[in-house]
């Protein structure tokens with residue numbers, strides 16, 4: 001009987017394989033778009049299509065799984081993409097359900113998983129490779145992140161309460177790369193409110209590796225982000241070999 005969570009199975013797993021898991025079940029409320037933001041079209045393709053294309057261009061990634069909401073009818077029959085319609089009410093739930101689907105599809109507890117927001121559609125194969133190269137021999141795994149470039153303020157009721165030393169502060173990006181078994185266990189223990197995979201791994205007592213990401217790998221969140229992303233993609237197209 002086919003697995004109801006999945007439209008097709010990922011490649012059979014051997015220890016150390018690498019899978020990508022793309023949470024794509026959010027509503028994009030801050031973006032103010034008529035449909036969930038991951039389905040907005042920029043530079044001729046939806047955000048999620050740009051994201052999936054980047055992962056599909058990394059040969060070391062064996063499985064690319066996209067996790068959509070249960071009532072979502074999109075992204076069916078995409079060559080090379082495993083679709084799981086088991087998105088949850090929070091990003092953490094979506095990722096947890098997707099990890100379970102990967103496991104049920106044959107991925108091993110020791111396999112690596114790269115979790116990446118569908119909405120970070122400017123990720124590049126080179127950035128994905130950078131994270132894999134840094135983490136593949138690490139005991140814990142890690143994430144792309146950016147050291148703060150600006151002065152950091154803490155606020156109280158709309159006014160500055162303090163200037164916080166920025167040294168040692170990073171902005172978490174995705175992908176975030178951990179062993180499937182460890183990550184699933186950590187997310188199950190952490191509950192549905194953690195905002196990234198690294199937080200769950202930290203709560204489990206580990207210290208993820210910080211790997212320098214890139215400004216272009218921002219998460220499209222606000223209405224003005226779409227035009228910025230589109231202009232970066234247009235520049236890519238002009239400078240492509």
Ligand SMILES: Nc1ccn([C@@H]2O[C@H](COP(=O)(O)OP(=O)(O)OP(=O)(O)O)[C@@H](O)[C@H]2O)c(=O)n1
Nearest residue numbers: 023024025026027028029030089090091118119
């Ligand atoms: N229940 C959820 C919530 C978020 N996501 C995904 O997680 C990524 C990052 O989340 P975010 O940018 O916060 O997206 P939304 O939750 O959709 O946006 P908002 O908070 O503005 O509603 C997105 O690719 C989004 O589709 C998900 O798969 N399932």
Ligand SMILES: C[C@](O)(CO)[C@H](O)COP(=O)(O)O
Nearest residue numbers: 091117172173174195196219
């Ligand atoms: C995972 C994440 O992209 C790391 O910066 C981010 O936390 C997801 O966004 P959300 O607004 O917290 O869902």
